[in-house]
Amino acid sequence: MKEIDIIVPCYNEEEGIEYFYQTVKQLVSEIKNYAFTFIFVNDGSVDGTLCKLRSLAGKDSAVKYLSFSRNFGKEAAMYAGLEYSSGDYAVIMDADLQDDPLLLTEMTKAMEEGYDCCATRRMDRKGEPRIRSWFARRFYRLMNRFTDVELIDGARDYRMMTRQMVQAILKVRERERFSKGIFGWVGFRYKWLEYTNRERVYGTTKWSFWSLFRYAVGGIVAFSTMPLKLFMALGGGISVCALLFMMYKIIKTLVLGVDVPGYASIVVLITFLGGMNLFATGMVGLYLGNVYSEVKKRPIYILRESNFDERKEKQ
Ligand code: UDP
Numbered sequence: 075m076k077e078i079d080i081i082v083p084c085y086n087e088e089e090g091i092e093y094f095y096q097t098v099k100q101l102v103s104e105i106k107n108y109a110f111t112f113i114f115v116n117d118g119s120v121d122g123t124l125c126k127l128r129s130l131a132g133k134d135s136a137v138k139y140l141s142f143s144r145n146f147g148k149e150a151a152m153y154a155g156l157e158y159s160s161g162d163y164a165v166i167m168d169a170d171l172q173d174d175p176l177l178l179t180e181m182t183k184a185m186e187e188g189y190d191c192c193a194t195r196r197m198d199r200k201g202e203p204r205i206r207s208w209f210a211r212r213f214y215r216l217m218n219r220f221t222d223v224e225l226i227d228g229a230r231d232y233r234m235m236t237r238q239m240v241q242a243i244l245k246v247r248e249r250e251r252f253s254k255g256i257f258g259w260v261g262f263r264y265k266w267l268e269y270t271n272r273e274r275v276y277g278t279t280k281w282s283f284w285s286l287f288r289y290a291v292g293g294i295v296a297f298s299t300m301p302l303k304l305f306m307a308l309g310g311g312i313s314v315c316a317l318l319f320m321m322y323k324i325i326k327t328l329v330l331g332v333d334v335p336g337y338a339s340i341v342v343l344i345t346f347l348g349g350m351n352l353f354a355t356g357m358v359g360l361y362l363g364n365v366y367s368e369v370k371k372r373p374i375y376i377l378r379e380s381n382f383d384e385r386k387e388k389q
């Protein structure tokens with residue numbers, strides 16, 4: 075009998091968590107030859123999620139939970155879940171039932187066929203603001219053009235992975251985690267399942283437009299140094315233009331004498347270059363920030379409570 079861990083990051087999912095558990099439990103009990111364990115990761119929820127998890131764990135020994143000391147983000151929650159998983163396969167699943175549990179059967183089949191990972195991607199962005207979809211598509215185009223990792227548009231975190239692949243992901247210990255990139259970066263053989271988007275069953279999304287924007291910038295910074303090169307090229311180009319302009323001015327002054335007008339062009343140039351300078355410095359700052367948080371070597375998450383055995387605990 076093979077063991078499968080279902081890792082569920084939860085942040086303020088009080089309303090839906092029990093329904094999620096019942097639905098998934100019911101479904102997996104029908105999948106033969108596999109034993110499923112739930113690993114709920116309470117990512118510093120401020121509602122009653124933890125109480126619900128404790129009571130679920132009290133009733134079902136196949137329910138494990140980890141609870142963070144504060145909100146560390148979904149990336150950290152996934153990392154913790156993977157770190158504590160010990161089954162042959164691990165699945166990452168959202169608590170809102172947007173990830174169709176019916177696909178689990180198909181995933182186990184894919185694993186039997188010898189794939190290392192069976193991941194899901196949604197084929198549409200129904201129920202999402204148009205502007206968000208537009209930005210999302212631009213983001214994927216940009217990432218695929220300028221980074222070494224292949225990012226699949228619409229890829230979800232919902233996926234089943236072998237122990238070997240989990241181990242590989244855990245080795246990537248960077249703090250500014252961008253899992254979509256890390257999943258691609260570690261490689262392995264993938265099978266993609268495609269499905270159409272579903273609405274959340276309970277609660278609301280934890281992502282605002284700006285948090286997604288920051289996430290996208292974080293992803294670019296984590297997996298590409300293209301912006302740095304871009305600014306080097308831009309700076310070089312502007313300097314060459316400035317030199318040419320200067321030579322033109324000198325020759326013109328020698329031939330025609332001094333002319334007073336030109337005030338406007340100078341102001342425009344100064345402000346433009348000033349803006350560019352600030353932008354470029356900011357860009358470098360983003361990378362430097364990442365380097366800073368890596369060298370501090372802070373843990374990816376801090377645990378406050380869990381029902382794992384002492385000896386199994388990693389911290
Ligand atoms: N989540 C989390 N920590 C956070 C934000 C979200 O663990 O800081 C969890 C959340 O409880 C859910 C999953 O990550 O199980 C996906 O969140 P959400 O449904 O809000 O994202 P969306 O489906 O809108 O992309």
Ligand code: MG
Nearest residue numbers: 168170172274
């Ligand atoms: Mg969701």
